[in-house]
Amino acid sequence: MTSAIHPASFVRRHLLTCEGLKAGEINALLDLADKAADGNRQVIKKRDVLRGRTLINLFFEASTRTQSSFELAGKRLSADVMNMNVSTSSVTKGETLIDTAMTLNAMRPDILVVRHHAAGAVELLAQKVDCSVINAGDGAHQHPTQALLDALTIRRAKGRIAGLTVAICGDILHSRVARSNINVLNIMGARVRVVAPSTLLPAHTDRLGAEVYTDMNAGLEDADIVMMLRLQKERMQGSYVPSTREYFHFFGLDHEKLARAKPDALIMHPGPMNRGVEIASTIADHSRSVIREQVEMGVAVRMAVLEAMARQLPNH
Amino acid sequence: MKKSDPPPPPDATAFLNARLVDPASGKDEPGGLLVRAGMIADLGSHLRRNAPDGAAVIDCKGHVLCPGIIDMQVFTGEPGQEHRETLKTASQAAAAGGVTTMVVMPDTEPVIDQVALVDFIQRRARDNAAVNVHIMAAMTRGLKGHDMTEIGLLKRAGAIAFTNGKSSVANTRVMHNVLLYAKDFGALIAHHTEDPHLIDGAVMNAGEVATRLGLPAAHKAAETIVLERDVRLVEITGGRYHAATISCAESLAVIRTAKARKLPVTCGISVNHLTLNENDIGPYRTFFRLRPPLRAEEDRAAMVRGIAAGDIDVIVSSHDPQDADVKRHPFAEAADGAIGLETLLAAALRVHHSGEVGLIPLLKALTSNPAKLLGLAAGRLQKGAPADVIVVDLGLPWVVDKVQLKARSKNSPFDESKMQGRVLYTMVAGTLAYQYAGMDRS
Numbered sequence: 001m002t003s004a005i006h007p008a009s010f011v012r013r014h015l016l017t018c019e020g021l022k023a024g025e026i027n028a029l030l031d032l033a034d035k036a037a038d039g040n041r042q043v044i045k046k047r048d049v050l051r052g053r054t055l056i057n058l059f060f061e062a063s064t065r066t067q068s069s070f071e072l073a074g075k076r077l078s079a080d081v082m083n084m085n086v087s088t089s090s091v092t093k094g095e096t097l098i099d100t101a102m103t104l105n106a107m108r109p110d111i112l113v114v115r116h117h118a119a120g121a122v123e124l125l126a127q128k129v130d131c132s133v134i135n136a137g138d139g140a141h142q143h144p145t146q147a148l149l150d151a152l153t154i155r156r157a158k159g160r161i162a163g164l165t166v167a168i169c170g171d172i173l174h175s176r177v178a179r180s181n182i183n184v185l186n187i188m189g190a191r192v193r194v195v196a197p198s199t200l201l202p203a204h205t206d207r208l209g210a211e212v213y214t215d216m217n218a219g220l221e222d223a224d225i226v227m228m229l230r231l232q233k234e235r236m237q238g239s240y241v242p243s244t245r246e247y248f249h250f251f252g253l254d255h256e257k258l259a260r261a262k263p264d265a266l267i268m269h270p271g272p273m274n275r276g277v278e279i280a281s282t283i284a285d286h287s288r289s290v291i292r293e294q295v296e297m298g299v300a301v302r303m304a305v306l307e308a309m310a311r312q313l314p315n316h
Numbered sequence: 317m318k319k320s321d322p323p324p325p326p327d328a329t330a331f332l333n334a335r336l337v338d339p340a341s342g343k344d345e346p347g348g349l350l351v352r353a354g355m356i357a358d359l360g361s362h363l364r365r366n367a368p369d370g371a372a373v374i375d376c377k378g379h380v381l382c383p384g385i386i387d388m389q390v391f392t393g394e395p396g397q398e399h400r401e402t403l404k405t406a407s408q409a410a411a412a413g414g415v416t417t418m419v420v421m422p423d424t425e426p427v428i429d430q431v432a433l434v435d436f437i438q439r440r441a442r443d444n445a446a447v448n449v450h451i452m453a454a455m456t457r458g459l460k461g462h463d464m465t466e467i468g469l470l471k472r473a474g475a476i477a478f479t480n481g482k483s484s485v486a487n488t489r490v491m492h493n494v495l496l497y498a499k500d501f502g503a504l505i506a507h508h509t510e511d512p513h514l515i516d517g518a519v520m521n522a523g524e525v526a527t528r529l530g531l532p533a534a535h536k537a538a539e540t541i542v543l544e545r546d547v548r549l550v551e552i553t554g555g556r557y558h559a560a561t562i563s564c565a566e567s568l569a570v571i572r573t574a575k576a577r578k579l580p581v582t583c584g585i586s587v588n589h590l591t592l593n594e595n596d597i598g599p600y601r602t603f604f605r606l607r608p609p610l611r612a613e614e615d616r617a618a619m620v621r622g623i624a625a626g627d628i629d630v631i632v633s634s635h636d637p638q639d640a641d642v643k644r645h646p647f648a649e650a651a652d653g654a655i656g657l658e659t660l661l662a663a664a665l666r667v668h669h670s671g672e673v674g675l676i677p678l679l680k681a682l683t684s685n686p687a688k689l690l691g692l693a694a695g696r697l698q699k700g701a702p703a704d705v706i707v708v709d710l711g712l713p714w715v716v717d718k719v720q721l722k723a724r725s726k727n728s729p730f731d732e733s734k735m736q737g738r739v740l741y742t743m744v745a746g747t748l749a750y751q752y753a754g755m756d757r758s
Contacts, residue, residue: 019528098644118646119530120600139648141530179530202527203535 010308014126014133017142018183026187030152032304033297037152040076040300049307050079053110057083058100059136060116065271065295066136066145070113073302077310079111097121098128105129110313111306114138119176132309140174146270147180149301151188153294154225157266162189167219167261168210169195169251170229170278173202173240177270178229182208195219197251199240216251220260227268228253231278244277254280266290328352329746330367331707334376336360338697339383339676340684349381351703354746359697374741376707382679383695384416384704384742385661386686388452388477388506388584389560389632391653393724394440395433396425401637401724403437406657407445409722411750413658414739415633416704417448417694419686422459423481429454429465434473446749447742448704450476450690455494455505461485464494468501476690477504479560482607482652484542486512491546495555504689506558506584507546509567510608514538519648521609525594531648536564536615539608543567547574550581558689559583561634563608565618572627582689583627586634587656587663590619592729602643602650603729606634623681624673630689631681633660637725655723659716661708662735668710669736675710707741714738 009028039045055074057067067083074081086100097116104112111132114122119139126133137143154161166185172178172194185192186209194201194210205212213219220226231247241247248254253267267279267289275281284291329351336347336359348363349356350371367373387410393400403420410418420437422428428437434451441449453475457463459482467478478498484507485491491507498505518534520526526533543559547570550557562568562583574581588606593613597604604610622628636653643650656663664682667673687695694704716733718726742750 097646116646118648120648121646123599124646139530139646140532176530179528203522203533204524204527207524208527 011312013312015144015305015309016123016126016133016135018144018147018180018187019142021184021187023187023189026148026151026184029148029301029304029308030155032307033148033152033300034156036303036307037297037300040296045076046078047076048078049310050074050077050110053079053310053313054108055079055081055111055113055306056104056109057081058086058104058112058114059084060086060097060114060121061137063115063136065298066115069295069298070136070302073299073306076299077303077306079306097125101125101128105131111309132313134305134309137176139176141176141179143176143180145298145302145305146177147184148305149294149298150181150227150268150270151184152297152301153268153290154266156297157290157293158224161185163191164224165191165193165222166225166227167193167195167223168227168229169216169219169253171200171231172196172205172229173200174232175229179208181227182210193219193223195251197241216257217260220257223261223265225266225268226253226258226261228279229270230272231274248277252276252278252280253283255283258283264288268294271295328357328368328371329374329743330363330371331374331376331381331705332367333364333378334381334707335378336697337380337382337675337679339680340696340698342676344676349697349705351705351743351746354703356697356699356701356703356705358699374707379740380708380710381705382708383683383697384706384744385414385682386417386419386690386692386695387415387633387635387657387660388419388630388686388690389421389586389634390418390657391421391423391634391636393637394424395436399724400639402444403441403449404444404446405722405724406635406637407441407447407449409635409655409657411446411742411744412722412739414661414706414708414742415447415657416706416742416744416749417450417692418657419450419452419476419690421452421479421481422454427454427458427481429457429459431466431469431473434470434475438474447744448694450474452477452479452506454478455480455498456485456490459483461487461490464490464497467498467503471501471503477506477558479506480508482508484508484510484512488545488549492549492553495549495553495557499553499555502556504556504558506560508560508607509539509542509546509562511538511542514541519605519609520597521594521611523594523612525597529597529600529647536566536611539564540566540570543570547579547581550574550579554580556580557582561586561589561608561632562628563589563611563619564615568618568622568627575627582629584630584632585619585623585628586632587660588634588654588729589616590623590631591663591666592616596729597647600647602645602647603654603727603731605647605650605652606654607652620667620672623667624677626677626680629681629685631660631664633657635723637723638727639725643727654727654729655721655725656728658721658723659728659730659735661739662714662737663730665710665737703743703746705743706739708737708739710737712736712738
């Protein structure tokens with residue numbers, strides 16, 4: 001495990017993007033998260049780091065996993081947690097965002113956790129409020145805590161991140177998970193590949209620090225980590241792939257393709273999975289699958305982020 | 317209520333001690349210019365120091381006196397969206413920016429696609445506007461791209477050219493017939509070129525910046541594909557065609573080829589695409605969300621070379637007022653467009669001050685070229701031409717402050733930008749429409 005760095009080395013008011021994070025900051029968060037993960041396996045899980053603080057989960061886009069993970073993280077740190085699900089269909093879009101931000105700001109929360117369907121929306125909101133803001137996913141832009149929990153999962157399983165080859169496979173075009181992971185893994189010294197049909201690749205992905213493969217067998221060759229992405233059907237505005245059958249044939253993770261990766265390669269997925277679309281059911285439950293551990297680390301990483309931020313919150 | 321009438325304008329105005337720059341003839345020499353009855357009565361070195369008796373005198377102090385700018389692409393909110401901009405407020409911004417003629421676009425509510433609406437704009441402009449206003453009418457009804465408008469009647473009513481506004485006609489047959497029909501009337505078709513299917517949902521130029529920002533993006537070929545189709549249609553119809561605002565090197569190559577083949581094809585560019593690139597969007601700044609979208613730096617540089625070489629005919633402001641209600645949104649949900657009338661000349665001068673474009677080719681694209689395309693008598697310093705002239709201090713530094721801009725909406729991508737060059741006087745048909753009052757240091 002990486003040598004201990006003083007946990008206070010993550011000194012930021014907001015966590016909006018993974019771009020520009022320093023390796024030291026990430027390691028500090030992962031160290032904190034490691035401790036949180038241990039604590040979460042104890043009978044008494046609650047600590048009083050955020051006692052008296054208010055955490056608002058503001059979700060403009062439906063989410064079960066991320067929202068409950070943040071809720072649990074906040075509660076385990078003794079924060080008062082409020083969940084707000086803003087239905088975007090019933091309101092005029094952007095005006096509500098800024099209005100909602102101003103309204104919530106007046107309620108004096110300490111930390112806002114925000115998910116929004118538009119890229120940049122969380123940053124826009126962060127400019128309007130006085131509290132700390134954590135991006136829980138904005139459009140196809142960023143999902144920082146996902147990349148951090150993936151990094152933690154990898155670090156715990158492999159003992160390191162630097163030097164590993166990570167293949168991120170699937171709908172890169174619409175994926176904030178992919179962008180965040182490309183950032184974090186590059187910062188931590190991993191070698192990143194992206195694997196997708198050309199219709200699901202944004203322009204110049206290579207310039208973000210990833211080798212691009214359109215042939216999954218080649219892309220998985222000797223990979224240490226196989227990170228699958230959900231084929232986000234609800235975001236498809238056009239015909240990016242002809243059918244789920246064809247997609248699974250060429251880009252679904254099955255035993256044959258997995259055999260190209262290293263024998264001890266880990267299988268990851270941010271969830272929720274489409275079994276039989278991007279991942280074979282038996283692979284999802286494979287002994288090398290760390291998909292459930294990712295969920296567990298999700299709570300730990302979010303606790304670490306909240307804890308690090310709590311140190312920056314004003315005390316008067 | 318009876319107001320006292322303003323004093324009658326003097327019989328004549330003399331601009332003395334000027335640097336006369338006439339892009340049409342390429343002349344750039346010291347001299348003076350005499351205005352009488354709304355026309356340029358005389359000009360030349362003999363008027364450098366001495367004004368005829370009775371004429372009001374403006375000392376240009378050696379600054380540039382050139383034709384007023386003719387801006388071929390101005391969106392207003394009149395009728396229908398007056399809270400964004402009226403003909404009056406747009407014309408005040410125009411006058412402050414040295415624009416003496418603005419061509420307003422038909423993208424209003426209702427769309428300017430009928431003779432009565434052309435008449436309406438003309439009357440509103442006559443009563444309220446500080447500068448000349450011409451109308452580019454819709455070439456398809458409601459700008460929907462299906463049915464041709466009454467091009468002949470609209471032209472007779474005064475429509476100066478025809479356009480499909482901010483959208484391309486996707487249906488090739490419709491575009492073909494419009495070009496063919498317009499040819500019989502000698503009408504100019506100015507077309508926005510972006511393939512509507514390729515840009516569906518896109519809010520940015522495809523490239524590294526869009527990928528990093530996670531924004532839906534379209535390849536710049538969306539522009540060139542429509543342009544190539546249109547040039548092919550021009551070839552078979554003979555219609556006069558103007559690509560309203562090109563933005564990438566590939567489109568410029570298409571224009572060059574068409575011109576080399578003597579096709580009646582011209583093109584324009586917005587000053588934004590000449591001076592800004594996609595990196596300026598930075599952290600999702602919606603004032604930089606434009607149509608076409610801002611491109612990569614290579615493309616911007618190619619556009620500047622296109623102006624220098626004379627391959628791009630016209631620079632427009634593409635003034636497009638949008639209020640905070642539609643701009644203060646996440647980038648993907650905000651409206652397109654930026655205001656630009658008042659900053660057009662100052663922004664365009666950037667590529668002159670950088671040494672990339674000579675003053676004459678730059679001013680040509682702002683004055684005589686659009687005049688020629690639109691068949692206007694203005695746009696040149698010549699005896700008998702309308703006295704639409706401006707005096708410009710090319711070197712005057714200033715910082716854009718949106719609060720002081722005259723446009724009703726404040727969505728300027730140049731807010732807080734440093735500029736060099738400012739209009740000192742704007743004269744429209746012999747009347748001073750604007751006079752620079754000095755720096756406001758409040």
